[in-house]
Amino acid sequence: MKVCVVGQKKAGKSCFVRRAVLNKFYDRLLDEHNVSVYNKNFIGVEMEIWDPSTSEQQNTVLQGSQAIIIVYDASQLVYSATTVDLLQYLQLELDHLKKTIVPRPLLVVVGTKSDLYPCLHLQDIVRWCDEKMVRHFLVSARFDDIYAVCRVFRYIATTRNKTCCAIV
Numbered sequence: 001m002k003v004c005v006v007g008q009k010k011a012g013k014s015c016f017v018r019r020a021v022l023n024k025f026y027d028r029l030l031d032e033h034n035v036s037v038y039n040k041n042f043i044g045v046e047m048e049i050w051d052p053s054t055s056e057q058q059n060t061v062l063q064g065s066q067a068i069i070i071v072y073d074a075s076q077l078v079y080s081a082t083t084v085d086l087l088q089y090l091q092l093e094l095d096h097l098k099k100t101i102v103p104r105p106l107l108v109v110v111g112t113k114s115d116l117y118p119c120l121h122l123q124d125i126v127r128w129c130d131e132k133m134v135r136h137f138l139v140s141a142r143f144d145d146i147y148a149v150c151r152v153f154r155y156i157a158t159t160r161n162k163t164c165c166a167i168v
Contacts, residue, residue: 074111
C-alpha cells in the first residue's frame, strides 16, 4: 500500500515518518533534496511510505497513493491568523488532490510538534477535518512513543478498504 506524506516545509514530516518507521527522533535533520521511501508492516498491511522533501516532488509521487497524510506544524496554532492560513492551505491541498488523484485516496491530517506550544486554535482544525470527513491526529515525534505516532498508520491500515473516509 503506497502512503505519501506531504505538507508545508519544516512541518515535521520526516521526523514523523522516521519515528513511525525507525522509532528514532533526529533532532537535526538536514534539508534533503530527494525522496525517502520506507517499507514497514503495520498490523499485517505492508506499507510503502513516501517522504518527498520538496513540493515539486510531492506532486510527482502522489499518483498511485492509496493514502495521503497531510502534516502541519501544530505549534504554529498560537495565533488565529496562522490558523486561518493553515485552513486555507488545507483546503487548497484538498482541492488539488480531488482534481489530480484518481482513484481517490484515503486522506489523513496530522498535527506534529504538539510538545512545543499549546495548540490554542486546534478546535478550528478539528472542526474543518470533521466537516470534510477527514481523520485528524495530533502527535509529537520527539516525545511520543512509537505507539502514539504509529496509530496514524494503523488507522490507515484498518480503513484502507472503506470509502467513507476517502476524499469527498
